[in-house]
Amino acid sequence: MTQPLKIYNSLTRQKELFQPLSPPHVGLYVCGPTVYNYVHLGNVRTFLTFDILFRYLTHIGYKVRYVRNITDVGHLVGDGDEGEDKIGRMAKLEKLEPMEIVQRYTNDFHQVLEQLNFRTPSIEPTATGHLIEQIEAVKDLIDKGLAYESNGSVYFDINQYNANGNNYGKLSGRVLEDLLTETRELEGTSEKRNPLDFAIWKKAAPEHIMQWESPWGKGFPGWHLECTCMSTKYLGKQFDIHGGGMDLKFPHHECEIAQGTGLNGTEPVRYWMHSNMLTVNGQKMSKSLGNSFLPVELFSGNHPLLEQAYSPMTSRFFMLQSQYRSTLDFSNDALKGSQKAYKRIINGLKAIKALTYIPAEVESYSNEAGLKVSTPGVTIDEKKVADIQKTVQAFYDAMNDDLNTAVAIAQLFNLLKYVNMIYLNQLNPAALGKEGFALLKEKYITFTEEILGLKEETTENNAVLSGMLDLYREYKSAQQYDKVNQIRSYFKAQNLVIRDMKHQIDWAYEE
């Protein structure tokens, strides 16, 4: 049941039909975090985009190898090829081993993603685990005349690369001359032949904590090189999809293209995907502006800009309500709206799971709550069935259209209407026919849980709750309304609500 998925390819700047190199296999590489600090919400949005892609590709039948790396060396603070290693710097500041820093923030990263119900990648390689590959790549580039050693460091030679018929800058739309006039480096002060050349190996100063032996002396790998080496190793010289945040387009991904092309003589990536930024009051979420959130702050509400706590699933849902290539603005009003919308979706999920199909001929049925509902002769409502089929298809169309989760969620709400109508006994399941009902139930659950990755957030004890509901029912039939209201307050105190319907009594999450 492979779907015609279209992906916006940053390289060609248009939507293209996704066709893997060797179906049903798909190679997906995503630039992971540099683990020198807590992962912030902006990072999370990018990884969420590719979590959805991973889920969707898998759902439509592909066998995906999803590689998402951990950068634990080589990413420098400050001016590109000069400055301290981000992890080394934190290690010094906190008086810890670099690998303690790496471990701490890797753990944080994993914990956050787990709370947000991310699927784990197939492989999560680290830069330090691939030093041999990186040193070999540097040697290879030197042999190919595309890199040169200078004072213990090795640089990628952009002029030579372009002289070989390539185009450095094609991904980000940069023109070399423009970049040159913008560069800050002064003539003659650099060890580079061209100010735009980037380091693939850096000489380490003696005080630099993280350094390794190499043919060019002690040093460490350049930031861009790890992704080239690890993607090549696990996905091949050319692979299907490479993703990351928009701010990685230049220079990081541009350099990856240059390295991969230089090393392997082939365009490394078929489809480049870039997710957009998260903004707060219209401005990019960033630490220097003081408007960035840690996931833990969002989940606890412990931040000056937040009026309340927003759960991981509310946050996930919120981010999915926009398309990944649009900027998404963070605000309390928007989040509150998402919280309610998310709970409605989940209450629907809880409801549909408990519903079963009853043929029209049957006089009555009992649902999971043990209540009887009469079912007079019902004819199939072809119009509703057709609408459900149309809506299901619209969900796929939305996902196929460059993962338009916003439109996909709109379809989920359209399905939710039918779920609720059945749940409230306003619509008889028999009116949808066996297939119609099965389609509704199966797709609602699959779309919510499998594709969008939304789940119930609950610690409720179902046995206790259903006992309380029994009491409620008794008091109600005895018309002891003060007790009835007492039980309602008990539920409300737990952010739950009693749904007192004609044909049954149930509980739900308060929206």
Added chain:
RNA sequence: GGUCCUGUGGCCGAGUGGCUAGGCAGAGCUCUGCAAAAGCUCGUACAGCGGUUCGAAUCCGCUCGGGACCUCCA
């Protein structure tokens, strides 16, 4: 300064030139011991000014506003 994106109803957020996106908030109705929930109905939006077109939120131009990248960032 260079490159690029963007401006949708009270709020958020989709929109392939003509066909109801969706959510939140708000109003009314149904149901109900009272509620809650849900269903139904309603608000008739596309920054401004021109242009192309039978027809534009959607294409083109200009003006104004917002943002991103160009330096580390997802």
